[in-house]
Amino acid sequence: xxxxxxxxxxxxxxxxxxxxxxxxxxxxxxxxxxxxxxxxxxxxxxxxxxxxxxxxxxxxxxxxxxxxxxxxxxxxxxxxxxxxxxxxxxxxxxxxxxxxxxxxxxxxxxxxxxxxxxxxxxxxxxxxxxxxxxxxxxxxxxxxxxxxxxxxxxxxxxxxxxxxxxxxxxxxxxxxxxxxxxxxxxxxxxxxxxxxxxxxxxxxxxxxxxxxxxxxxxxxxxxxxxxxxxxxxxxxxxxxxxxxxxxxxxxxxxxxxxxxxxxxxxxxxxxxxxxxxxxxxxxxxxxxxxxxxxxxxxxxxxxxxxxxxxxxxxxxxxxxxxxxxxxxxxxxxxxxxxxxxxxxxxxxxxxxxxxxxxxxxxxxxxxxxxxxxxxxxxxxxxxxxxxxxxxxxxxxxxxxxxxxxxxxxxxxxxxxxxxxxxxxxxxxxxxxxxxxxxxxxxxxxxxxxxxxxxxxxxxxx
Amino acid sequence: xxxxxxxxxxxxxxxxxxxxxxxxxxxxxxxxxxxxxxxxxxxxxxxxxxxxxxxxxxxxxxxxxxxxxxxxxxxxxxxxxxxxxxxxxxxxxxxxxxxxxxxxxxxxxxxxxxxxxxxxxxxxxxxxxxxxxxxxxxxxxxxxxxxxxxxxxxxxxxxxxxxxxxxxxxxxxxxxxxxxxxxxxxxxxxxxxxxxxxxxxxxxxxxxxxxxxxxxxxxxxxxxxxxxxxxxxxxxxxxxxxxxxxxxxxxxxxxxxxxxxxxxxxxxxxxxxxxxxxxxxxxxxxxxxxxxxxxxxxxxxxxxxxxxxxxxxxxxxxxxxxxxxxxxxxxxxxxxxxxxxxxxxxxxxxxxxxxxxxxxxxxxxxxxxxxxxxxxxxxxxxxxxxxxxxxxxxxxxxxxxxxxxxxxxxxxxxxxxxxxxxxxxxxxxxxxxxxxxxxxxxxxx
Numbered sequence: 001x002x003x004x005x006x007x008x009x010x011x012x013x014x015x016x017x018x019x020x021x022x023x024x025x026x027x028x029x030x031x032x033x034x035x036x037x038x039x040x041x042x043x044x045x046x047x048x049x050x051x052x053x054x055x056x057x058x059x060x061x062x063x064x065x066x067x068x069x070x071x072x073x074x075x076x077x078x079x080x081x082x083x084x085x086x087x088x089x090x091x092x093x094x095x096x097x098x099x100x101x102x103x104x105x106x107x108x109x110x111x112x113x114x115x116x117x118x119x120x121x122x123x124x125x126x127x128x129x130x131x132x133x134x135x136x137x138x139x140x141x142x143x144x145x146x147x148x149x150x151x152x153x154x155x156x157x158x159x160x161x162x163x164x165x166x167x168x169x170x171x172x173x174x175x176x177x178x179x180x181x182x183x184x185x186x187x188x189x190x191x192x193x194x195x196x197x198x199x200x201x202x203x204x205x206x207x208x209x210x211x212x213x214x215x216x217x218x219x220x221x222x223x224x225x226x227x228x229x230x231x232x233x234x235x236x237x238x239x240x241x242x243x244x245x246x247x248x249x250x251x252x253x254x255x256x257x258x259x260x261x262x263x264x265x266x267x268x269x270x271x272x273x274x275x276x277x278x279x280x281x282x283x284x285x286x287x288x289x290x291x292x293x294x295x296x297x298x299x300x301x302x303x304x305x306x307x308x309x310x311x312x313x314x315x316x317x318x319x320x321x322x323x324x325x326x327x328x329x330x331x332x333x334x335x336x337x338x339x340x341x342x343x344x345x346x347x348x349x350x351x352x353x354x355x356x357x358x359x360x361x362x363x364x365x366x367x368x369x370x371x372x373x374x375x376x377x378x379x380x381x382x383x384x385x386x387x388x389x390x391x392x393x394x395x396x397x398x399x400x401x402x403x404x405x406x407x408x409x410x411x412x413x414x415x416x417x418x419x420x421x422x423x424x425x426x427x428x429x430x431x432x433x434x435x436x437x438x439x440x441x442x443x444x445x446x447x448x449x450x451x452x453x454x455x456x457x458x459x460x461x
Numbered sequence: 462x463x464x465x466x467x468x469x470x471x472x473x474x475x476x477x478x479x480x481x482x483x484x485x486x487x488x489x490x491x492x493x494x495x496x497x498x499x500x501x502x503x504x505x506x507x508x509x510x511x512x513x514x515x516x517x518x519x520x521x522x523x524x525x526x527x528x529x530x531x532x533x534x535x536x537x538x539x540x541x542x543x544x545x546x547x548x549x550x551x552x553x554x555x556x557x558x559x560x561x562x563x564x565x566x567x568x569x570x571x572x573x574x575x576x577x578x579x580x581x582x583x584x585x586x587x588x589x590x591x592x593x594x595x596x597x598x599x600x601x602x603x604x605x606x607x608x609x610x611x612x613x614x615x616x617x618x619x620x621x622x623x624x625x626x627x628x629x630x631x632x633x634x635x636x637x638x639x640x641x642x643x644x645x646x647x648x649x650x651x652x653x654x655x656x657x658x659x660x661x662x663x664x665x666x667x668x669x670x671x672x673x674x675x676x677x678x679x680x681x682x683x684x685x686x687x688x689x690x691x692x693x694x695x696x697x698x699x700x701x702x703x704x705x706x707x708x709x710x711x712x713x714x715x716x717x718x719x720x721x722x723x724x725x726x727x728x729x730x731x732x733x734x735x736x737x738x739x740x741x742x743x744x745x746x747x748x749x750x751x752x753x754x755x756x757x758x759x760x761x762x763x764x765x766x767x768x769x770x771x772x773x774x775x776x777x778x779x780x781x782x783x784x785x786x787x788x789x790x791x792x793x794x795x796x797x798x799x800x801x802x803x804x805x806x807x808x809x810x811x812x813x814x815x816x817x818x819x820x821x822x823x824x825x826x827x828x829x830x831x832x833x834x835x836x837x838x839x840x841x842x843x844x845x846x847x848x849x850x851x852x853x854x855x856x857x858x859x860x861x862x863x864x865x866x867x868x869x870x871x872x873x874x875x876x877x878x879x880x881x882x883x884x885x886x887x888x889x890x891x892x893x894x895x896x897x898x899x900x901x902x903x904x905x906x
Contacts, residue, residue, distance in 0.1 A: 375497035383505035385551030
């Protein structure tokens with residue numbers, strides 16, 4: 001059975017799943033219950049400067065029947081008195097010595113303020129400190145949170161102050177609300193941070209109430225941007241994680257990365273590990289379903305690792321990073337085409353309309369007699385299920401015209417009905433980068449491009 | 462013993478409750494939004510079903526109702542009475558591995574909204590100055606009249622009954638469609654400028670010659686005749702099924718229901734009669750049919766429904782004589798039947814076995830064995846097809862300017878409300894075309 005234990009920059013936990021710094025880690029009593037449920041660690045909800053909160057803190061993005069595809073929040077850092085937080089941190093750590101207890105912190109950008117909070121956190125016996133440079137709402141207006149995270153120089157300066165004072169591991173948490181995530185990460189490396197974590201929430205407005213014309217959620221008639229998180233942000237988080245893993249400076253620093261951003265299932269978790277994470281943080285999925293989800297996160301991950309022959313989390317970490325590339329290095333000769341499995345196809349024609357209207361018009365509707373059929377080509381007097389079902393055409397990919405865009409594959413509502421099949425192109429493997437080097441004129445002139453395409457046999461209809 | 466109110470609810474309240482907003486939303490979101498969807502094709506009126514369902518999902522109920530009414534003015538009735546298992550829902554692509562979308566109930570959700578908010582179609586066309594008379598205010602007539610009115614024509618419907626709606630008002634049990642739904646639909650058609658004159662019988666109060674002089678076209682939407690005669694001794698003690706249903710809708714309190722009821726016939730009307738009898742207190746209700754469950758004409762889901770209602774079926778049983786006791790029914794004497802070669806309808810010919818008489822006790826016998834072919838055809842000298850009025854592809858009868866639609870022309874295919882609605886719609890389009898090609902005669906003074 002796979003060993004899920006991790007040692008993240010010296011912070012040990014029985015599994016890689018930590019609750020992210022957020023409402024689920026607001027109090028000792030909550031974290032106690034989370035640990036009972038099996039969570040490997042918790043990053044305490046950020047402590048630091050005094051705050052007051054408002055009502056209607058959470059908005060959410062629903063899609064179809066899926067509730068909370070993402071959540072957005074304007075809740076600030078912990079509004080509980082700091083002494084109570086510190087006392088409970090100490091109690092939880094004392095009661096749960098095998099779990100990771102990390103404390104997120106955010107104070108004014110003054111060295112003495114940071115030195116003091118580091119000292120007070122260390123006094124609790126906590127395993128580590130996470131620097132909250134990401135909170136995009138409220139705190140940023142006061143010069144904290146993402147106001148720091150968006151300026152690599154500030155990140156570096158404050159992290160230096162912290163590193164001078166800290167004796168326990170320090171994780172610098174990055175904000176995604178920045179043009180290039182690599183720059184603040186490099187600042188963390190330069191400042192000597194022990195580890196990095198990402199992503200914090202993304203600036204967002206959930207929507208507008210069409211009755212009142214107020215923003216949702218409405219806080220006494222007004223609203224504003226809040227931090228966006230949950231399943232919808234996962235691809236953004238994965239990209240940023242991969243950007244760090246493929247950056248020369250960040251990856252060679254060896255700083256471990258604790259990743260988060262929409263992790264809801266063990267499969268999500270595995271993807272984050274494969275792209276370079278060594279620990280995982282979860283928030284929205286827990287806010288949706290409660291602490292109990294930890295059971296399948298561990299169970300599913302363990303089963304998958306067993307199936308794949310991974311012994312430890314460290315074995316998984318970064319295994320797909322070498323697959324991350326840039327467009328210029330992709331093989332232009334690789335060709336795939338869509339194939340519709342007629343045994344599984346339910347003939348909803350969603351692939352047909354997507355291809356015909358918005359892709360490359362290479363799916364035909366073929367009648368049971370093998371003739372091409374135009375859609376809606378039936379008599380106004382036809383009726384009844386048997387006529388409708390028996391004459392229903394089958395969508396068929398015209399493979400020679402299929403560019404392999406994969407849109408039909410994505411819209412198909414039936415699992416494993418459309419396959420993207422590799423079709424030998426017969427062309428020699430070449431990348432855009434190589435083409436630019438070897439035949440620069442082809443990449444700069446349309447006439448030359450046309451001649452090149454004819455030469456190698458690339459037809460665009 | 463159940464109270465009168467309880468009994469009333471059991472026969473007059475719609476069997477299926479309306480979907481809640483949440484139920485409708487959940488169901489609408491399940492729809493895949495198929496392209497060139499099979500449900501739309503299977504619907505005889507070709508309502509753009511994925512479109513109206515998507516509009517429910519986006520909470521555009523007004524648009525949803527308008528989508529339905531654009532293809533089917535009697536969407537509220539059809540949402541309730543259509544055999545959706547045989548039509549739209551039967552063709553749903555989710556039917557094979559999942560549950561088909563509850564299209565009928567979603568349509569009802571949108572139509573209920575339409576009725577509450579009066580989201581009714583309006584006439585946008587300029588008046589054409591042409592006028593059409595429609596005989597019969599059943600589904601076919603109402604649909605045809607409404608569609609003609611939308612095209613700018615002046616339409617008058619003549620209806621012999623006191624109320625419009627035809628079978629929707631008089632022949633569909635209230636469990637499926639309350640009377641008010643049918644009447645409201647007729648009011649909607651009136652709202653398009655159609656005049657509905659009730660209590661006027663064609664051939665008695667008005668005549669074809671007069672109408673032909675007054676109108677640019679005449680449409681027959683007269684339905685079918687009464688229930689045929691069984692030709693057995695004591696038949697006068699047998700109730701007519703359609704009359705029984707009508708009474709259950711109009712005045713169920715005074716409707717006498719026996720303790721031991723036999724319904725002769727195994728079509729959908731027979732099932733309806735049996736259901737009403739059972740729900741109004743009959744201890745035992747038996748459907749007697751001379752063929753087997755393979756040949757009977759009621760839909761499979763109706764058969765299942767009937768059995769769940771506790772209705773018994775006696776197959777291969779041919780009524781021979783009503784046994785009377787002081788003028789009232791005491792039982793039905795029957796013969797055992799064996800099935801022979803297929804007849805003209807393609808179903809096995811029932812062959813009564815001589816000497817196999819047996820008695821089924823019954824204090825009430827109802828017959829629901831179909832309806833007689835329209836007698837109008839012979840009377841007007843129109844050509845017929847298998848006894849039904851023959852029409853061409855434009856629904857014109859053998860007499861120029863005289864059209865026929867609905868059950869009275871249904872020589873083949875299912876005689877259903879939705880087919881009648883489509884007839885009305887297609888006939889209206891055909892009449893409109895023909896009128897355009899034949900300019901109005903200008904009287905020269």
